[in-house]
Amino acid sequence: MADPRRSPLAHLAEPLAATGIMRELPYLSSFEVRGDPAEPAMARLGAALFPGPLLAASWPTAGHAAGTGPRYALWCGPGWYLLVDEPGSALAEAMADDLPGVSAVDVSAGRTVVELSGPHAREVLAHGCALDLHPRVFGPGSCARTNLAKAQVILHQTASTTYRVFVGASFADYLARWLLDAAVEYIRGEPVDQ
Structure with a gap:
């Protein structure tokens, strides 16, 4: 039987995957x-x-x-x-x-997670986050409640170049589209269709 649930970012799965640095981790x-x-x-x-x-x-x-x-x-x-x-x-x-x-x-059911990974993940997040994400200050195992592009999130760095952004389901579309826009300069190839 197919899963009847639909994640908050199911409609953006392809654009997120096309970046090569983002994906949704739904239903955690x-x-x-x-x-x-x-x-x-x-x-x-x-x-x-x-x-x-x-x-x-x-x-x-x-x-x-x-x-x-x-x-x-x-x-x-x-x-x-x-x-x-x-x-x-x-x-x-x-x-x-x-x-x-x-x-x-x-x-x-209240949140979804966008995972960013790769050498430019920190730079993408830094476009809209007031936290100092430099590895001396915010490294693997760090987490913080903060605003990212005016959305309240929990930011968790899971590895040296991997971050998980916990965002409320009602703000997920807004934040994912903002992240897609912030990542444009780090994506190789064709522009990502939002």
């Missing part, structure tokens, strides 16, 4: 989690979600992400995290436990 599972990282319930949740010492010991600190592979956590503010996993993951089941003092809300 994500939960906003709020709680004091020093509380035992948050430690239990970290241990359940991330077996091993990585998050069981501590949640990500300001401006950073924690976790490797498809499941990771982004710091969004004091006691506020965005947990992200692959589409269709068991993240919802892991969040079903009763954890006093911890709030977990499924926000998977």
Whole structure:
């Protein structure tokens, strides 16, 4: 049976792919989690979600992400995290436990992700982002809530030349078209049709 969902950027999949540096990562599972990282319930949740010492010991600190592979956590503010996993993951089941003092809300349908990768990804983002994206300041594992081309986003650098932009579904079309325009000077060959 075909998937009945339609991602916020399905209509721009071809233009994004034609850039060679952008693609949508639709349907990622994500939960906003709020709680004091020093509380035992948050430690239990970290241990359940991330077996091993990585998050069981501590949640990500300001401006950073924690976790490797498809499941990771982004710091969004004091006691506020965005947990992200692959589409269709068991993240919802892991969040079903009763954890006093911890709030977990499924926000998977509220955002989509545009991934930019390649040697010019940073320059494309810098056209509309006030953050200093220089590698000395914002490197792999960094994340921040910011504005990109006047849209509120969460920016996460996953590798030296790869960034993920979490944007609200209602702003996805606007931001993707802005990114396509900002990337024009870095695209080889024919102009990308928007």
